[in-house]
Amino acid sequence: MRKAIITVAPTGEGATKRDNPALPTTPSEIADSVYESWQAGAAIAHLHMRDADDKPTMATDRFVETVARVRERCDIVINLTTAGDIHAGDDIRLAHLQAIRPEMASFDAGSMNWAYQEVFVNSPAFLARLAKTVRDLDIKPEIEIFDTGMIDNARHYIKTTPLRQPVHFQFVLGCPGGMPATIENLIYLTRQIPEGSTWSAFGIGRHHIPIMAAALLLGGDVRVGFEDNIYYAKGQLATSNAQLVERAARLAREFGREVATPGDVRADFGLRRA
Ligand code: ZN
Numbered sequence: 369m370r371k372a373i374i375t376v377a378p379t380g381e382g383a384t385k386r387d388n389p390a391l392p393t394t395p396s397e398i399a400d401s402v403y404e405s406w407q408a409g410a411a412i413a414h415l416h417m418r419d420a421d422d423k424p425t426m427a428t429d430r431f432v433e434t435v436a437r438v439r440e441r442c443d444i445v446i447n448l449t450t451a452g453d454i455h456a457g458d459d460i461r462l463a464h465l466q467a468i469r470p471e472m473a474s475f476d477a478g479s480m481n482w483a484y485q486e487v488f489v490n491s492p493a494f495l496a497r498l499a500k501t502v503r504d505l506d507i508k509p510e511i512e513i514f515d516t517g518m519i520d521n522a523r524h525y526i527k528t529t530p531l532r533q534p535v536h537f538q539f540v541l542g543c544p545g546g547m548p549a550t551i552e553n554l555i556y557l558t559r560q561i562p563e564g565s566t567w568s569a570f571g572i573g574r575h576h577i578p579i580m581a582a583a584l585l586l587g588g589d590v591r592v593g594f595e596d597n598i599y600y601a602k603g604q605l606a607t608s609n610a611q612l613v614e615r616a617a618r619l620a621r622e623f624g625r626e627v628a629t630p631g632d633v634r635a636d637f638g639l640r641r642a
Pocket residue numbers: 377380414416449474595
């Protein structure tokens with residue numbers, strides 16, 4: 369089986385320091401957390417930003433500062449969110465890609481009702497712009513799938529933009545309003561993507577462990593971190609993102625998978641070095 373790529377998603381937009389005091393939110397805290405996660409075996413960092421009040425922001429200067437701090441410390445592959453603030457307009461969701469030209473960026477392949485409260489908007493117009501931006505800047509999209517129909521949207525942009533193939537999918541399971549986090553659903557999704565695609569998966573919250581174990585056994589990649597889950601076990605808060613990465617790396621090895629380095633990811637994905 370191919371080496372297992374571990375992505376760390378250290379911050380996200382949902383959790384607060386009140387939920388878990390170890391959540392990194394400032395550029396220097398995020399860079400420290402990414403560095404520790406890289407030491408523990410993470411090859412990709414999926415980054416979100418917070419403003420001075422720890423609220424989600426897509427402000428380009430926060431991304432610029434944080435990415436510079438991470439790059440000073442380690443060679444982890446940088447994957448920037450394009451959906452770090454549910455209220456942000458299309459322009460600001462793309463501005464940091466132009467400024468930084470990261471090696472990877474998230475591509476949420478459709479809209480959904482988010483946690484029964486808000487609409488997570490990824491309009492056809494936005495997705496067409498995002499697809500063109502990542503193609504023109506040679507940024508590898510990580511196509512996030514929250515529900516089956518989003519794979520059809522992804523196929524549309526792969527064909528029409530076109531996006532360079534094979535593409536990499538990230539299956540997000542167990543989001544309220546999205547596809548439930550069952551192993552049956554994970555297996556189903558892996559059979560719907562274009563042949564030759566690579567994929568990763570994670571379950572939200574308590575679904576984290578079963579989906580991680582299943583993904584590793586099925587030959588996929590995994591994502592861990594406070595964006596998806598702030599607990600190490602039931603009722604026990606994780607002490608750091610690195611603690612979650614360490615367990616993922618340990619499980620991968622127990623299941624006979626070597627853990628990919630950033631260099632492996634660059635070769636496997638054919639990334640342009642930023
Ligand atoms: Zn994210």
